Amino acid sequence: MLQATFQKYTLQFKQPSGTSRGILRTKDSWFIFLQDTNNPTITGIGECGLLRGLSADDVPDYEAKVAEVCQTINKHDYWLSEGLRTFPSIHFGLEIALKDLANQGSKILFPSDFTQKEMPIPINGLIWMGAKQFMFDQIKTKLAAGFDCIKLKIGAIDFDAELGLLKYIRQQFSAKEIEIRVDANGAFSPSTALEKLKKLADFELHSIEQPIKQGQLQEMAILCEKTPLPIALDEELIGAFTSEKKRIIIETIQPQYLIFKPSFIGGYSGTQEWIDLCKEFDTPWWMTSALESNIGLNAIAQWTAILDNSMPQGLGTGQLYTNNIASPLMVENGCIYYKNRKEWDLMGLLDNRD
Secondary structure, eight states: OEEEEEEEEEEEEEEEEEETTEEEEEEEEEEEEEEETTEEEEEEEEEEEOOTTTSTTOOTTHHHHHHHHHHTGGGHHHIIIIITTTOHHHHHHHHHHHHHHHTTTOSOOSOSHHHHSOOOEEBOEEEOBOOHHHHHHHHHHHHHTTOSEEEEEOSSSOHHHHHHHHHHHHHHSOTTTOEEEEEOTTBBOHHHHHHHHHHHHTTOOSEEEOSBOTTOHHHHHHHHHHOSSOEEESGGGTTOOSHHHHHHHHHHHOOSEEEEOHHHHTHHHHHHHHHHHHHHHTOOEEEBOOSOOHHHHHHHHHHHHTSOOOSOBBOOGGGSBSSOOOOSEEEETTEEEEOTTSOOOOHHHHTTOO
């Protein structure tokens, strides 16, 4: 028999972080703690990571659903098959907790060269929106830290100023030296997006994420057909709970790339459905976190390590918080590592459970 409890945990950003949807200062997660009554000394921990205003399961009864899952934890097969279809982040948190419990609470969910031999995963360096000088400073810091792939959030400041930032980078580093991804988070309008993409393409960018808001399938399909710059979809995948809806999205839009955030799209099983479609449609993809703590980031990174995808991933968010859970995850020279000589520090979580 299993028993489960949960705890809400509010992550604090080291500095306010800007996107086209506003400024992020805190981020809530709910941790599920899972034990087998036959061996209560071992605890599996999973993270249900929510982003307000963006996650499909950002609903008023979210915590009540976490509580219901914990109270009926021995129905976990039902929860993972049907019961949490519209709660993708809780689905992922339960998957993580069960996987961790099955592996003796070790946090080694998918043994690989990443966890056993400290084999690195290349990642992109994330540049947050803000004043021009603030973004300049972030870019310089990332380049000095050894990143050869950076991702800029755009769409919040003046577009010409953003073009100036890209010009600054390209004056110093060619496309062969630094790969640049940009993320508009749906900030462009369908009527002006193509013209903006043409201007952005002058800087030999790798791709642009979600140039217009999700849910405009025909408009996005036209953009993907005409764009001079590869388009990657991430928000577009949110809320596609069925395999039929997923197929419609990829068939209709035919994007150049897909980006997977497991907390948004149903964890391992929901993401695997998308990966299978990408194989069918020959669509490249990469993985990224959705600002989870190190518990969720670890679960994503370890899975990514066994999926044989050599592209830089979006897994560098563990350094954003003042109160993250200390872990073996480390970012060095533009890569994320699992330093197995370092230990997890879970006492703050385990001592304050409900």
